[in-house]
Amino acid sequence: MPKVSMTVNGKPASGEVEGRTLLVEFLRDGLGLTGTHVGCDTSQCGACVVHVDGKPVKACTIFAAEAEGATVTTIEGIAAEDGTMSPVQEAFQTHHGLQCGFCTPGMVMSAESLLKENPTPSEAEIRDYLEGNICRCTGYHNIVKAIMAASGQDVSKIAAE
Amino acid sequence: MYAFDIERPATVSDAVKLLKESDENQPLSGGQTLIPTLKQRLAAPEKLISLTGIGEIKGICEDDAGRICIGAGTCHADVAAGAGKYPALAALAAQIGDPAVRNRGTIGGSLANNDPSACYPSAALGSGAVIVTNNRDIAADDYFQGMFATALDEGEIITEVKFPVPEKACYMKFVQPASRFALVGVFVAKFADGVRVAVTGASEEGVFRWTEAEEKLSGDFSASALDGMSPPADGMISDLHGSGAYRAHLVGVMTRRAVDAAL
Amino acid sequence: MPKDGIGASTKRREDVRFLTGNGNYTDDINIRGQAYVHFLRSDVAHGTINSVDTSAAADMPGVIRIFTGEDFAEMGGIPCGWQVTDRHGAPMQEPKHPVLAHGKVRHVGDPIAAIVAETREQARDAAEAIMPDITDLPAVMDMKEAIKDGATKVHDDLTSNLCYDWGFVEENKGAVDEAIKNAAHVTTLELVNNRLVPNAMEPRVAVGDYNRSTGDHTLYTTSQNPHVIRLLMGAFVLGIPEHKLRVVAPDVGGGFGSKIYHYAEEAFCTYAAKVINRPVKWTCSRSEAFISDAHGRDHVTKIELALDKDNNFTAVRTETYANMGAYLSTFAPSIPTWLHGTLMAGNYKTPNIYVNVKAVFTNTVPVDAYRGAGRPEATYQLERVIDMAARELGVDPIALRRQNYITEFPYATPVAVEYDTGDYNATMDKLMEIGDFAGFEARLAESKARGKLRGLGVNSYIEACGIAPSNLVGQLGARAGLYESATVRVNATGGITVMTGSHSHGQGHETAFPQVVAEMLGIDASMIEIEHGDTDKAPMGMGTYGSRSIAVGGSAMVRATEKIIAKAKKIAAHLLEASDADIELKDGQFSVAGTDKSVAWGDVTLAAYVPHNYPLEDLEPGLEETAFYDPSNFTYPSGAYACEVEIDPETGKVSIERFAAADDFGNIINPMIVSGQVHGGLAQGIGQAMLEQCSYDSDGQLLSASYMDYTMPRADDVPFYQVDHSCQTPCTHNPLGVKGCGEAGAIGSPPSVVNAVVDAMQRAGHTHITHIDMPLTPSRVWSAMQG
Structure with missing residues (x-):
């Protein structure tokens, strides 16, 4: 089997993969990074979003072999080494932007990308950006609110709690 | 998915060579449609020839005739950000899929697949674009031949799409x-x-x-x-x-x- | 005051692991040496299995063993947990539900064979080499056709496709018919409650493990109620006693009902692990989930509402066809009956009510509870027909509701339940405030100026949660008790572990449950930890569904904590040389009433485990108590919801502009979590009303078989919601005064969405549009406008 090498969460990672091995399979089964989830097989739910070379992609819709040499960041690589959560992660907790937690890794990865591209997104821009991330628990209210809060916007007027 | 190997050629000519090695070899661009199809086991390639490592088919430029020329391997996000000379085209690219899909899916892949509900075919046909392949230029009016059907021959790869810019x-x-x-x-x-x-x-x-x-x-x-x-x-x-x-x-x-x- | 006690919006402690990728979901569990199973599923809806030739597949690389229906023929089927008795006193028809299809396939997705191999892909490769010889039979799809004489039968050994014909309350029928005959006005509405796919974001997973040296089985599974799975699977399918079977449901990624049930795949993995003497893992793909997870709703209903000349409701009569699918899922028979018929009084003092439900077998995936389960069906038809009646009578729909509201409690309905508390006018008042009804006209004018239609829809709802008591539900046909248990284990240094039979799959129990114990003991919530989801830990558990966790599981925890306090007081009394009747517990200190003598919580807990100065002759050492709590009644959350829509008349596209929800959940433990539960329910209700439709064609092929065709609500489909739960009439019969909040949003929201769209149509002069069936897709709305 061919070998693939990449940098994952700042550390070199390599392993043998089949042609058909998806990046998400390499991350979960090969590297034990089970924070990246698989919620569908049609590239829509976004539970598997990771960053490849700084950009969000669906890890279930890219082969591991295609990430050869790439820099990959997964949900496990977002908090600081000492465990301090990022402002986005922090805001998701503060504003109850997650319930079952299954879609959460993808949501956080998308939100991190959004704020990199657009540091102060409007409500509409956030909702639009999350088109590829499905959550069944939260009704999105607190996810959108959390992302606005993480971007430094005042969310006190958005319905309490 | 069925088992297959992946090759990642660095040039169009190498890609074409690999494709011609077997009828069962298939090109892979952004994969945003092909990979879900493979998961359903609706395709069984022997080898996937990944085009994502070919630098020469990525990027956006303007030709002497004022056309916006987009490398076939350019992802939707890059067209949305970089086709400012043709705002309607950039806006269309920004509406395809979602942000993560737009970072992988490519214009060449979309046109080669010709999904009846895809966005890009309407831009190519509506603009009267020219679809450039490794061996010829095809006018959009001749290129689209029905649902999932195009003028592309086996082993032919789209390299570039040239869009005349309308008023x-x-x-x-x-x-x-x-x-x-x-x-x-x-x-x-x-x-x-x-x-x-x-x-x-x-x-x-x-x-x-x-x-x-x-x-x-x-x-x-x-x-x-x-x-x-x-x-x-x-x-x-x-x-x-x-x-x-x-x-x-x-x-x-x-x-x-x-x-x-x-x- | 304890930190993070009752009423605090404490941030969720479980979030840290979920936010950093450290959750432990079932698919994250891999056991050394595990094999993988792939299920070969039927691609036809109905057919006779002539043979299943596995010989070629058995020789494929990596194949360990292939199982077919023959392997399970002598075993028990997947059991049904509720027996409904029909209106003539006969038990429902109950077909066998084999682990793997035997004799016939009965829906697309019915498992024909299970291939266990070294890898997932090898199992799948081998599945393609299996040649099932199946003779197609006509698919039974239309419920009304299915119960006609001579219809093709889904189950040949049953007399027909009618599971039961249920009347409730049968003795009321004559009076109801009479009241309708004598009414001043009768409004009749025929509607469809659309079929839905629950779609928890985590697909189901099962990992079976067997220890040959001890004979112990372990099943890791995505379940809302591991103890129930242990009981159903152990006792009825595989014959494994509880002490040799451990079921673990670790972090579970949403359930919404779909992970209540015992599924064939769980039994298979548990069984196969013993047969091949290796762990066996199954991970469901989303595509597979669409054809193997139980679906929800799918009712066809006719409802009649009778009113007297003063617009008082005098009778409600309904006739419903409820789709059971091909087999009876665990709680399927109870949903259209006891969870639906008993709610047909709604918030109103209608004196005469009769509900008829015909449950029908079809060649579709089994249908069972989905968030709300029966109550959304009741609420939807009632709140739609009231709106329609108001329009027909030319009266204000809110005024018509208020006029008929129940205002005195307790109130015994004609459909056998007794509401303990409620204040429906209060929630309606609150709704009109938070929904800014006063500003509607201005918003309407603004929409009109942009060429858009606008409408406002309102409804009330009531639900029944925490189904109980067990002896009553037993009489109603439940084959299980509906209590909950908790063990409170106080450690020597004062920290506490609570083992609860409730299961959290998003509800935040790990945060909210400790708030209750913290409040009772006057200690910080951080000293309390919740254990759940493992049959080896909690004594017994009925699990989490029906908005029951805090009302039933929380009450069990309260009872166990009360026992802890009683014992701790005795220890404190000994230490303080006082009578235990004089001991008071406040802020984590035990003191002797009227004195300044006190001992701290930690002193008492230490004494319990280091009993040197201890009344050993009167009291056992240790501080651990268990309680089982069986409620004496349901709880009755209620509320009023409002939806404001804008419609593009050219395309029929409806957008939800505002949504307001005023709920009465009784007392509230963690307001932040409660709001989150409402938000999620609202999105699912809006999804049902606007987007979601599980569709089959006439051959039984599932048309909406992936997210390409089944529309999941996304962030841009919904607005910020205005939610309020300040109207609180505490439940009178549980110790916390709580009612439950998990399903309210999904129950209360669909009618207001449809009411709003119909309102917009009427305001725009489309007076012929009095109803549109859900989901209100652009194409349906546009078609309605074409006349």
């Missing part, structure tokens, strides 16, 4: 609510010598030009020129998300809105 243009998309593909998408482009109207999502034959609307709009580029007009419902897709009659109606509505919003 005004706009893409109006009415989304299919589940897939977020186009239930109906209309690309209207006004050139000095006439108007082109290309419709995606609606027809069982795939993307098509709505010539009746083109004629009216070439005479009078205003939404009111199309008052009450819609194409015949015959041959329109009818499914869970809308009847043929509904799609035909939407083509009229979306075309008028595109004209109104054209820049």
